[in-house]
Amino acid sequence: MSLLTAAAHVLGLSPNTFVVTVGMAAVGMAAGVVGCFSVLRRRALVGDAAAHATLPGVAIAFAITGSRGLPVLLLGAALSAVASLGVLVLLRRFTRTREDAATAIVIGVSFGVGVALISGLVARGVPGSGGLERFLLGSTASLSTADATMLVVVSLVAMALVAAFTKEATLVSFDPGFAAAAGWPVWWIDFALVALTAVMVVVGLPAAGAVLVTALVVIPPVAARQWTDRVGVMLVLAGLFGLAASLLGVALSATIPGLATGPMVVLAASAIFTVSLLLAPKRGLLAIAMRARQPLSLPLERAQP
Amino acid sequence: MSAPPLLELHDVTVAYHGRPVLWHVDLAVQSPCLFGIIGPNGAGKSTLIKAALGIVPLVEGWVHFWGKPLDQVRGRVGYVPQRESVDWDFPVRAIDVVLMGTYHRLGWLRRVGRAEREFAQACLDRVGMADFATRQIGRLSGGQQQRVFLARALAQQAEIYFLDEPLAGVDAQSQQQIFRVLSELRDEGKLVLIVHHDLRTAASWFDRVALVDMRLVAAGPTADVLSRENLARTYSGHHEVLDELGRAVEAGRRTP
Amino acid sequence: MMGIDGAVAFLTGWGGMHGWAMATAAVVSAAAAVVGSLLVVRRMSLIGDAISHAVLPGIVVGVLLGGRPGGPLATAGAVVAALVTVWLAELLRSKGRLSEDAAAGVVFTTLFAAGVALLSAAASRVDADPGCVLYGMLELVPFDVVELAGVEIPRAFLTGVVVLVSLLVALWSTWRWQVATAFDTDAAAVVGIPARAMTVGLLCATAVVTVASFEAVGAVIVVAMLVVPAATAELLATTLVGLMLMATGLAVTAAGGGYLVAWQLETNAAGMIAAVLGVGYGVAILVSREGILARVSSMLRLRWRVVCEDVLAAAWRAEETGQAVPGTSRRGVALVAAWWLERRGRLLPGLVLSPQGRLEAEMVVRSHRLWETWLGRHVGLPLDHLHPPAEWIEHYLGAEMRQRLEQEMATLADPHGSAIPPER
Numbered sequence: 013m014s015l016l017t018a019a020a021h022v023l024g025l026s027p028n029t030f031v032v033t034v035g036m037a038a039v040g041m042a043a044g045v046v047g048c049f050s051v052l053r054r055r056a057l058v059g060d061a062a063a064h065a066t067l068p069g070v071a072i073a074f075a076i077t078g079s080r081g082l083p084v085l086l087l088g089a090a091l092s093a094v095a096s097l098g099v100l101v102l103l104r105r106f107t108r109t110r111e112d113a114a115t116a117i118v119i120g121v122s123f124g125v126g127v128a129l130i131s132g133l134v135a136r137g138v139p140g141s142g143g144l145e146r147f148l149l150g151s152t153a154s155l156s157t158a159d160a161t162m163l164v165v166v167s168l169v170a171m172a173l174v175a176a177f178t179k180e181a182t183l184v185s186f187d188p189g190f191a192a193a194a195g196w197p198v199w200w201i202d203f204a205l206v207a208l209t210a211v212m213v214v215v216g217l218p219a220a221g222a223v224l225v226t227a228l229v230v231i232p233p234v235a236a237r238q239w240t241d242r243v244g245v246m247l248v249l250a251g252l253f254g255l256a257a258s259l260l261g262v263a264l265s266a267t268i269p270g271l272a273t274g275p276m277v278v279l280a281a282s283a284i285f286t287v288s289l290l291l292a293p294k295r296g297l298l299a300i301a302m303r304a305r306q307p308l309s310l311p312l313e314r315a316q317p
Numbered sequence: 318m319s320a321p322p323l324l325e326l327h328d329v330t331v332a333y334h335g336r337p338v339l340w341h342v343d344l345a346v347q348s349p350c351l352f353g354i355i356g357p358n359g360a361g362k363s364t365l366i367k368a369a370l371g372i373v374p375l376v377e378g379w380v381h382f383w384g385k386p387l388d389q390v391r392g393r394v395g396y397v398p399q400r401e402s403v404d405w406d407f408p409v410r411a412i413d414v415v416l417m418g419t420y421h422r423l424g425w426l427r428r429v430g431r432a433e434r435e436f437a438q439a440c441l442d443r444v445g446m447a448d449f450a451t452r453q454i455g456r457l458s459g460g461q462q463q464r465v466f467l468a469r470a471l472a473q474q475a476e477i478y479f480l481d482e483p484l485a486g487v488d489a490q491s492q493q494q495i496f497r498v499l500s501e502l503r504d505e506g507k508l509v510l511i512v513h514h515d516l517r518t519a520a521s522w523f524d525r526v527a528l529v530d531m532r533l534v535a536a537g538p539t540a541d542v543l544s545r546e547n548l549a550r551t552y553s554g555h556h557e558v559l560d561e562l563g564r565a566v567e568a569g570r571r572t573p
Numbered sequence: 574m575m576g577i578d579g580a581v582a583f584l585t586g587w588g589g590m591h592g593w594a595m596a597t598a599a600v601v602s603a604a605a606a607v608v609g610s611l612l613v614v615r616r617m618s619l620i621g622d623a624i625s626h627a628v629l630p631g632i633v634v635g636v637l638l639g640g641r642p643g644g645p646l647a648t649a650g651a652v653v654a655a656l657v658t659v660w661l662a663e664l665l666r667s668k669g670r671l672s673e674d675a676a677a678g679v680v681f682t683t684l685f686a687a688g689v690a691l692l693s694a695a696a697s698r699v700d701a702d703p704g705c706v707l708y709g710m711l712e713l714v715p716f717d718v719v720e721l722a723g724v725e726i727p728r729a730f731l732t733g734v735v736v737l738v739s740l741l742v743a744l745w746s747t748w749r750w751q752v753a754t755a756f757d758t759d760a761a762a763v764v765g766i767p768a769r770a771m772t773v774g775l776l777c778a779t780a781v782v783t784v785a786s787f788e789a790v791g792a793v794i795v796v797a798m799l800v801v802p803a804a805t806a807e808l809l810a811t812t813l814v815g816l817m818l819m820a821t822g823l824a825v826t827a828a829g830g831g832y833l834v835a836w837q838l839e840t841n842a843a844g845m846i847a848a849v850l851g852v853g854y855g856v857a858i859l860v861s862r863e864g865i866l867a868r869v870s871s872m873l874r875l876r877w878r879v880v881c882e883d884v885l886a887a888a889w890r891a892e893e894t895g896q897a898v899p900g901t902s903r904r905g906v907a908l909v910a911a912w913w914l915e916r917r918g919r920l921l922p923g924l925v926l927s928p929q930g931r932l933e934a935e936m937v938v939r940s941h942r943l944w945e946t947w948l949g950r951h952v953g954l955p956l957d958h959l960h961p962p963a964e965w966i967e968h969y970l971g972a973e974m975r976q977r978l979e980q981e982m983a984t985l986a987d988p989h990g991s992a993i994p995p996e997r
Contacts, residue, residue, distance in 0.1 A: 052407060056675040057619060064793075106865055107858050113804045116618040120797025124847020127708040127794065132840030146629060148707055149689060176426060183417050186407050189398040193370040194421045194473070195391035223626075223707060223793060224689075227682035234675050241453035242409045271693045278686035285679060289669055297668055328958055341952050341962055377961075406670055532952045550951075558947070558978070562969060569875040571971040 014148035032152050033262060035160030035167075036219050038229060040258025040277070042167035043212045045174050047229030048236070048243070050209045053185045053202075058100065060226035061118040062210040065096030067126020067222050070147050075133060080140040082159040085147075086214050093210040096122055123222070150221030150274030152262060159218075166215045170208055174247065181205055182243045219258060221274035227255060231281040238292035253288075257281035321384025322347050323477060323508045324369070329378035331361070331368045336567035337376065339364050340532045340559055346525070351503050351525035352510045353539070357552055360530045362512045363399065366479045370396055382477060392421055395475030397466045397484050405455040411465045412450040415440050418472025440468040445494050460491025467495055479509045484513065496522065519543065531556040531563075591836065593715040593727045598828035598846060599734035601786040602798050604740055606824035608778045609799035610817045615755050615775070619674065619744060620659065621799045623681035623875045624776065625783045627658040629688025629706060629792050631782060637695055641728075644855045655780030656773070658684060685792070709791035711832070711842040717788075729788045736785040740778060747771065752813060790843035796826060797847035805854045808861040823853055852856050879968050880910045881919075882937045886967070889934035893991075935994040940970040942987035942994075943978045949988040956988055972996065 020030035050059055066089035073088020074080070097117050103114040133141035143154065174181065184191045184201045192198045209229055216225040236249035261277025290297050328553065331339040339361040346352055354362050367373045371387050377545050382390045394427060395418075415437040416429050438469040441447050444464040454462060455554050463483055470478055482500075497508050503524070513519055520543055527536035528543075528551045535547045563573040612621040631654030632647045640646025658680050665676035692706065713959035718725040744751065753761040754771040762768040779799070786795045831846030838845070859866050884902050891898040901907060902924060914920040919930030926934055944966045945959040954962070970978075975996060986992055 026715055034398075051672075051675050052404075054404075054672045054674060054679040056672065060678065103858075106868075108808060108863060109804050110618075112616055113613050113618040113807075116622045116796055117804055117851070120794060120800060121847050121851030121854070122845040124708075124794050124797050125851065126844070128835065128838075128840045128844030128848055130841075131708075131844065132838055135839040141588060163489050179420060179423075179428065180425065182409070182413075183420055186409060187398065187403045187417070189367075189372055189402050190396055190417065192372045193394070193396035193398075195388070195477075196420075221921060224682050224686055226678060227686070230675060230678040231682070234671060234679055237531075240667075242412060242413070246408050268694070271690060275686035275689040275693070278682050279690060282679070282683040282686070289665070295670065300465060300668070317665040328954070328961070330962075341948065341954055341958070343954060343958065377965075535953070558974070561974065562966065565969045565971075566966075569871050571969055573971045573973040 016222070019029075022036050025049075028157050031157045031160045032155045033061035033259065035163040036152060036258045036262045036273075037157065037255050038164040038167035038230075039212075039215050039219050040254040040256075041075050041251040042137075042170045042254070043216050043225075044232030044236070044254025044257075045171050045247050046205075046208050046212045047254075048233040048247050048250050049174075049181050049185050049205045050229060051233040051237070052243075053205065055206065055209075056230045057115050057226070058097070058206060059209045059213050059229045061100060061115050061122075062093040062096055063213045063217075063222050063225045064126070065122040066090075066093050066214055066217060066289075067147065068092050068122055068129055069095075070144060070217075071126055071129035071133060074141065074144060075129070075138075078140075080143060082155070082218070083162055085144075086217065089147075089217060090211060090214045093214055094207060095212060097206055112191050126222070146221075147217050148223060149272040150217065150219055150224065152218055152265075152275070155218060163215050163218070166211065170212055171251070175206065177201075178244065178247065189245050195300045210228050219262070219273055221272065224274040224278050227278040227281055228258075231278070232257060233287040234279070235288040238288040238295050241294075253281065257284055322382065323349070323383060325381045325384075326365075326369060327380070329365075329368055329380060330376045331364050331373055332376045332563075332566075333364075333373070334535075334567065336517050336563045337559075338531065338563065339368065339529075342529075342533045344527060344533055344536055345511075346508060349503055349506045349508045350524035351499060351522065352508065352525040353519050354510060354512045354529055355514070355519050355526050355551075356515065356529035356534075358514070360551075360556075362514075362529050363481050365529060366396075366481060366510065366512060370394065370479060379425050392473075393472040393476045395473035395478040397463075397478070397480040397483055400459065400463055400466065400486070405462065407454065410451050410453055411441060411446060411457065411468075412437055414454060414465050415468045418469040418474075421473065437468070437472055440471040441465070441481045443471060444468045444498055458488065458491075459486050460488040460494075463487050464491055464494060467498060471498070474484070475507070478502065478510065480509070480511045482512050482514065483519075484511075484515070516543070516548070531559045590715045591832070593730060594711050594842070594957040595829050595832045597714050597727060597730040597733055597789055598711055598832055598842065599825045600730060600737055601782075601789050602802070602824035602828040602846070603821045604733060604737040604782050605786055605795060605798035606802040606820040607737075607740055607744065607780050607817060609801075610774070610803040610806065610813070610820045611751065611755060611775055612779065613800060613803035613811065614816070615758075617775070618800045618804075620662075620776070621779055622796050622920045623662065623677045624655045624658055625792055625799065627684035627688075628654045628780050628783050628787075629685050630654055630691055631688075631780075632787060633688050633691045633695070637691070640790050642784075647787075648781060650786040652777050652780045654684060655776055655783075659776055671973065705791065706787075707791050708768045708841055709787070709789050709794065709843045711789045714789055722818040727728070729785075732785050733789075736781055742781070743774070743778070747774070754815065760890050790846070794843045794847050797850055801847070801854050802827070805850070805857045806862065808857045816936055823850070827853060875968075880906050881914055882933075882968055883907070884910050884914060884917060884924075885930055885934035886928065886937040886941070888920065888926050889931065889938055891924070892931075930995055934997065936972075936975075937967050939994045939996065941967040941974060942991060943975055943982065944970065945987045945989070946982045946984060946993070947978050950982065959988060 017027050020027045023030060033143025050056060069088035070085045073085050077084050100114055100118055103109055104111055130144045145267045180201055184196065184198050188198050211227055213225050216228045220228055232253035233250040235253050236246045239249055240246050257280040258277055260280035262273055263278040265271045293299055324346045326342050326344040329342040330337055342365060354361050354365060364373060366374055380387060382394060404456050416433055419433045438450060441450055444467050446461060446464050446468060449457060449461060454465060483495055520539055523539050525537060526539050526542050528534040528547055530551045533550045535542045561572050612618055616870055628651035631650030633640060635647035635650030636642055638646055661680045662676040665671045665679060714729045715727045717728045719728050719731065729761055750766050750771055753766050754768045758768050783795050802820040802824040805823055806816045810816040810819045827849040828846055831849040835842040835845035858864055884907050887898055887902040911920060911924060921927055941963045944963045948954050948959055948962055974982045
């Protein structure tokens with residue numbers, strides 16, 4: 013711990029602020045890494061459904077245990093996020109409702125239920141229930157050192173899992189038919205990837221809140237995709253972008269009073285994305301515009317239909 | 318006792334969402350050859366090989382390779398899916414795709430090493446794509462993409478290959494190249510099954526064919542099977558009965 | 574029980590507070606349901622989701638320029654923001670080569686974040702807090718009133734009515750175009766229908782409805798009001814008009830019901846309305862015509878019919894060969910089926926067929942043998958593979974199909990040599 017105190021001292025931060033900042037950085041990084049596969053698999057908004065569905069879980073976990081502790085609340089959030097993914101699977105399997113409508117239903121209804129539960133708790137004057145609202149838009153203010161440590165651990169485990177199974181995840185995301193024929197358990201790998209996204213959405217709640225946390229798993233990967241044609245590089249870049257966005261957002265919201273963390277983190281990520289969209293060497297809009305002026309340079313640059 | 322057939326489908330029936338689309342296929346292939354699976358659109362040709370590979374579940378029947386179920390011989394069976402089935406904007410290069418063919422032998426967690434890389438490069442070379450190894454796959458032409466898929470199948474080092482429409486929408490040069498590689502595989506003693514929709518080229522390319530139209534119409538040496546009578550039976554709509562019945566089974570009621 | 578007097582007292586009490594709040598929720602929900610119906614049938618639910626989030630910066634800018642949250646300036650800002658959202662998402666998709674969901678995900682989170690940040694930055698000047706933005710303040714709606722013909726009417730209610738009426742007028746005057754565009758956008762454009770204008774109009778309507786419901790239910794819960802009633806009605810209705818009427822009815826009912834439940838439980842009304850909508854959708858999943866209950870019951874009925882027909886056919890074959898009915902028809906479910914068939918007059922005691930039962934059994938056997946013949950001829954199955962498929966399919970052949978197969982086969986016996994009973 014003394015090393016930590018020393019590091020905090022060097023940066024001129026209190027030890028707690030330092031740990032919280034490290035926690036946010038780890039969460040941003042891991043969310044970016046894990047999000048790569050949900051973007052590549054075209055499931056960017058599944059994370060959004062899971063994110064909105066965390067609210068009822070937070071409220072119920074609080075109502076049952078009466079605990080304000082982050083681990084308990086996030087456990088509840090994770091359970092209801094995974095339940096919402098199950099609902100999505102069931103709706104697709106057993107109803108005529110199309111996938112886009114089903115996603116929107118889960119987003120709207122679960123958020124409504126969450127709001128109703130939280131405001132019901134607040135109206136009854138349950139001590140500590142007011143603090144639940146910080147899960148809507150994100151706030152790092154009340155994070156303890158232990159909380160932040162937990163976020164770091166979960167993030168590290170998530171990144172380690174992705175690093176260990178990059179080969180399998182890439183195969184299943186690129187060509188599920190081939191993977192199934194070669195005997196890989198496609199359904200389970202897919203499910204693990206989606207569940208990992210749900211977990212990152214949950215640990216991202218303190219950073220960005222339920223409404224915006226999906227940005228953490230979507231924007232950094234999309235920005236990273238601009239710069240590279242290799243999954244490995246994309247994973248690293250998305251992690252770095254997520255880390256940068258998270259740090260930048262937390263710092264901004266700390267300096268400007270009254271600003272929630274979530275919007276700032278998202279805006280920081282968007283800024284990184286905008287730069288990537290415009291300036292990336294091959295796929296950037298600027299590069300495309302330049303190329304359009306010299307049409308004969310690269311005849312095979314465009315994908316054939 | 319004679320050796321079991323390389324591939325045997327016994328009474329295979331396949332359904333999507335409760336509706337049977339392929340009925341009671343009985344098919345055995347005894348020896349290595351170029352085997353064409355031919356039939357009209359929507360006849361269930363792709364479904365047939367997906368069923369054989371265990372990608373879609375069987376309602377009835379079983380499939381054996383060398384007399385054994387697929388799970389015991391996965392490593393000896395290779396597959397080239399339809400080109401449209403994947404996202405070509407995916408961030409992988411040609412060599413990365415070919416390397417996927419080695420994943421089964423590597424198993425969980427083990428990473429691709431130098432031996433695999435060199436082998437994948439050799440596979441690309443064999444389909445005439447060595448110079449494109451580091452090109453992102455979306456920046457290849459359709460024929461080149463198909464050759465990369467073929468190289469990936471080669472990297473599987475299988476003994477039985479299934480290819481789903483490998484020659485559809487492919488330029489003439491790629492067609493020749495692909496056909497040459499497939500013939501070489503046959504000459505090396507491998508069984509190559511190819512879903513194909515073009516009757517004109519089928520007669521000259523395949524040693525044996527199966528005519529499929531929601532059921533197996535006929536199978537055997539190309540010259541015998543591609544008779545006027547068989548073709549009429551394949552393309553003249555006996556499947557209307559199967560179609561109507563399929564809908565009744567899906568809905569759980571009787572036909573009119 | 575509240576009773577009518579109690580209900581009137583509830584609605585008019587406290588200066589009509591509950592009545593006005595419920596009426597506002599109902600009007601706003603109805604408008605959202607009408608727009609949402611088109612969004613859902615056109616598979617644009619996620620665009621609706623994106624727009625409802627992304628209008629926030631437009632509203633905030635409108636308010637900063639001196640408008641009210643539900644006023645014309647805010648509405649204009651919201652419409653602009655909605656169009657920017659769609660334009661940006663389309664740009665990212667075509668030029669940035671993003672998939673549709675990723676493009677929507679990037680754009681709406683960014684715009685929503687910008688809105689919240691603007692709102693926080695201008696907190697001193699704007700009377701709205703970020704929480705309100707997310708779930709509205711339906712309970713406070715009745716306190717912001719305008720006087721109209723001597724009656725104090727909540728502003729949000731008036732806005733809602735104006736939006737709903739103009740929406741209906743616009744819809745009525747372009748109905749045929751809307752239907753054609755919803756059915757097939759490209760075909761509509763080819764025959765000269767302004768499909769593009771219809772789409773842009775729908776996007777603008779989504780923005781307007783979001784603004785109108787903003788004070789009451791906020792930017793997130795409006796997603797539920799747009800999509801859930803329409804998705805529920807889609808499971809129940811068969812025509813677009815029916816879908817819209819039903820969605821509107823559901824929306825209004827849920828608005829009233831949700832408000833009452835929320836009042837009883839002392840919680841947020843908008844959230845509870847969304848929850849009630851969700852419950853309605855869940856019920857529809859269960860009880861609709863192709864719902865889960867209908868499917869389970871039809872599956873059970875099919876299983877039962879198969880068991881009964883198998884018992885009858887076994888008794889018929891026993892008669893044909895002069896042997897005893899096999900033991901499989903004397904065990905388990907078959908035993909129950911035999912008892913039931915006896916009660917229905919198809920069987921006599923001892924698994925003997927009644928005349929009616931014989932007739933039905935004959936049709937099952939006829940189906941069985943015809944199908945064996947067809948399979949032998951057209952699928953080329955060997956003799957010993959024919960029986961199991963026919964055991965399965967015999968339960969699905971109707972009279973017309975049997976006649977057709979018989980004419981085509983032109984034979985009186987199946988491949989095993991047994992006679993095919995004639996149709997009766």
